[in-house]
Amino acid sequence: MTLLRATSSELTKQFTTAIWWILALVLALYVGMIATGLAFAIAASATGALPGTTTTGEGPASGSLIYSLANSIGYVFPLLIGTLLVTGEFRHKTLTPTFLAIPRRGAVLGGKLLAGAVLGLLYGVIAVVVTAAPGAAVFAGFGLETGLGTGDTWAMLGRILIAFVLWVLVGIGTGLVVRNQVAAIVIVLAFTQFVEPLLRVGAAFVESLSGIGRFLPGAAGDALVGASALNMGSGTADTLAWWGGGLVLLGYAVVLLLIGYVTSWRRDVA
Template identity: 50%
Template sequence: MTTLARAVGAEFRKVFSTRLWWVLGLILFGYVGLAAVGIGLLLGFAPEEVGSGLPDGFFAPLVYSMTTASGFVFPVIFGAMSITGEVRHRTLGTVFLATPHRAVVLAAKAVTGLLVGALYGVIGLLGSAGLGAAVLAATGQDTLLDDGDTWLLLGRIVLAMGIWGLLGVGVGVLIPSQIGSIVAILAFTQFVEPILRTAAAFADWLSEIGKFLPGSAGDALVGASFFTLFMGGSDTTPLEWWQGGLVLAAYAVVFGIIGAATTWRRDLT
């Protein structure tokens, strides 16, 4: 077994030996499930009023995409805490003693963040697609679960959540303070970026910049977004799904590289 494989295995043992992963997963399931049920009921009982601007057959993708639209912050927080938790509890030194090559440790955490993020994508889909599809069916709307494009959408949701987890690792390396990283994540994702994306709806030049924001890139990767449909009014062409994935992954890589070149190289105290 290679050094990286052993390091990844050690990371997974740490993840699944604590309560953090399943507590976040449980909250994620309830959060996106409630959001999907709420949107599903609105679209089901008032389709003409609520969904008048939606393309035909877009009700189900909109409901299912609530996993990323409202739940993407969970894998980001998990990824960040996989770094900052060890810094806070001073266990990172032990990790470096077991695996002296810090680059290997960081790579293992990146792989773990990506895979656990994808797991959160599956958990989120159990809430959004599972509960949401039931609501759509009960209100007479097509669930589109027999459509291959829907399953491609679900696959992109899992991929997007994985990349969000990877981005969280990058944030944790860049901002090793647990409180600082969580505050930065919540402030940007819940306040700064929504304001910027809303402002971008009123000017094409802002929209051209706004589509490269992390949330916009994530929405482009998935291909469906409550925010894009109901908050965006620009005629700017969005990124293709693969472009959105590359942009989102680029954020994770850039954050990780900057963090690896600065905070990750510091001596532990």
């Protein structure tokens, strides 16, 4: 009952503030526009509609690439919402009344994890819809296969939802370790938008780094999904299996949560 109370309280906190739907709206616009534009470019090229191109007839493979954009460029949003789930408590000093209402800190954290999983699923559904719907419509409009008739595509879409849940958990762990909200957001954005992409590019060209690159969080998330625009041209020999990518991403979440719980969550709060 305590865990259910904590989860209900966390969901109420999130859905009575504007940040969740603002991030969801930005996610939909950002990912949806990129997916639609890239789908149009690929479809036009595949059908020879663009000057200087020849018809290739490609469809399902390109469809998977477009649909996977939900994770490969959209994962920063569940990561951010997970981080904000925790750092918001420290910033607005609401953690003290939270602990007074529910003294069991483990239950409070469990409630955040369950609420985060709900938000991760919600964001995942939004990301899948804004990539798969316009992407499939564009491919169908050009007379190409959408790939939505295959079980492999739907399995990939399901794994995107799992990835989003795991990204929220990683974000919660990050928020526990870095309690300052501004610092946590800067770290998340810097790592996801600059540091890891550079490391992954380096790993693609430096053989000695290839074994390390596949264990980076974003690479693990892409491996879990099974497709990524960042893997184009780099081959898949050094890519983890989908279940391996999921375990690595889960490992990041567990390690961060444990470190944060021991070093931050158990500390006295004012």
